[in-house]
Amino acid sequence: MQTLIAYVENKPGVLNRVSSLARRLAINIDSLTVGPTENEEVARMTIVAHTDERGAHRLEASLEKLVDVLLAENISERSVLERDLALIKVAADQKSRPHLMELIKVFRGRVVDVAPESLIVEVSGTVDKIDGLLEVLRPYGVLEMARTGRIAMTRGGDLLQPPGVTGTAKLSAA
């Protein structure tokens, strides 16, 4: 699994170009998240792809050839903070609810909705953590799940900013 960050022009069709490229290279995307940045003309993508280092290099270099991609970088080998967010609807009756609450607490999840026969838990963290919670919830009956896919950021002074964009804050040390 390889993680790439891309800054792209925030305009219609760009997501299509990015995903179409991965398809053309026969690289399966595990998750792709897009969101705004400080600059409204630029969007940031986190792409997690089922490929090896060579495939990731090719994806990175090919992405950067797209006119609308400002920067693409494979951050798999760097010190990275990764987050995934999940909403999980679990079957819960009066009897099982207290057990569930205990488990959710251990995983630092939050119960955000309670109904007579189910509850919704919100949990964020690494993929492993969410997968871990899921595993223990499964015996109770996972009714529905929505996950955002990973967002990632390099740690500390390892900055990955969009090129040529004014108004981006710089590290004072930089």
Next chain:
Amino acid sequence: MKLTGAEILCQSLEHLGVEHVFGYPGGAILPVYDALGKSKLHHILVRHEQGATHMADGYARASGGVGVAMATSGPGATNMVTGIATAMLDSSPIVCITGQVGSKLLGSDAFQEIDITGITMPITKHNVVVSKVEDIARTVREAFVIAKSGRPGPVLVDITKDAQQASTEFDWSTTEPQLPPKRIRPGVNKAELDRAQELLHSAKRPLILAGHGIMISGAMQAFEKFVTAGHFPVAMTLLGIGCFPANHPLNLGMMGMHGEAWVNHAIQEADLLIAVGMRFDDRVTGDLRTYAKSARKIHIEIDRAEINKNVPVDAALVGDARDVLEQLIPLVEKKDRPEWLSRIKEMKGDSAVRDIQSLPDTGHLYAAHVINDLWKETNGEAIVVTDVGQHQMWEAQYYHHNKPRTLVTSGGLGTMGFALPAAIGSKFAKPDSDVWVVVGDGGFQMTMCELATIVQEKIKVNIAIINNGYLGMVRQWQEFFYDKRYVATPLVAPDFAALANAFGIRGERVTGRGDVVSTIRAARASKESVLIDFRVEQEDSVYPMVPAGASLHEMIRRPHNPLVETAAEP
């Protein structure tokens, strides 16, 4: 001054230095055609939009500039797809302008509406829909920048009919390209350059693989300096042919599936490969597991995505070929390499006897004879435009190009039907050059409608059809790998000479070796285009051949006593 979008488009093309537009009109592009009529642009009416794209491509390849093709929406645009893909695979800068239905009708399945930007996304370097008149000039300027910069490629600009019809103030100076602010990667990495220098110094059996990138970057002089500085033998890719003179003593010839045997053996025995502007395509490497096992590799390449794609390299010099070569030249040590060069010569000696030119004249006409005579008669100075297949490989083997941009051929996509229209484009790019189409009887039938374009434009393009009555390369594969089961390869063709006459072009037929030279001479002397139907051996094959997936040194060689049939009369 207020102008319509259509007028702005034409004026923008003029500002960009465009003289020729290859196209075909239709409803959604009609406003542009109306403006075209009032402009200084010379529009060449093609017979099929595929032809327009190949012409733009041929124009770009022969001139080094950007070719422009134009078509209407819907089927006009979809007919361009093959030509766009051809340009994409061979890094040829063309700009395709298509009309689109009015912006209010977009997505309504209106008459002749098609999502051409969606269709061409993976086969263009970039494409864009323009639906505002204010955006036309800037977008077209951007298209030219994108098509030509870095690794070149096709760009498609789809302009809605209402944008063509609407009017706005037009001032060229305010329409500067506004391309996204992309990351600028630093030039050649110093550590990689040091490593390359080390590899160059320590190599005993170095070999250069020269590709199309040398031509694209205009690095011919730097390349020759580099070659001479290190006394490196050079092998050519198909599209590299011409970037280094064929008559240079260090030029070994073409590599790959139908490359010269000694070149492929030299690659397998080399201890250093210096790849310049080439991409280790499967047609030049054969089986990657056994490819150049004893060689370290230096890769000079402008496209980062090509580095380590097929062949892992020891030093990657990412950048424009000319820039990188100029940095490398001072680092090269002159060495004579007598052992290595005499080893190559020894391997060449073994191959020369198999050369078809040394076969006695038994009354049979081989394609190789035709190409060889064409080369001699044109002093090796013609622009030769080929399709894909046997004739293409024979041309590459027997026509020796000394000048860049004199071989125009469909390499990566291998497009049948490319040659005739691409030759028309080449002729417009180089009107004073002797332009020859060398084409098979199969490929010619795919786009032969463009003969009418030649006549209407009153240009001179000579056509040599290598007619063997088969889809020759496919037949060859059937002979070698499918036990001679010739399924769907025997090919009935019209009488090409009569067909040419019907179009208003002089047609000739040659069946014997003795008539080749005189017919070529007469064709060259004629003021008008001449088509020559060369009836060659029907079951001749291209040798040597590395079967697909085999190791580069495992070549099928020409049998010593070729038993071949004579070409049949129709």
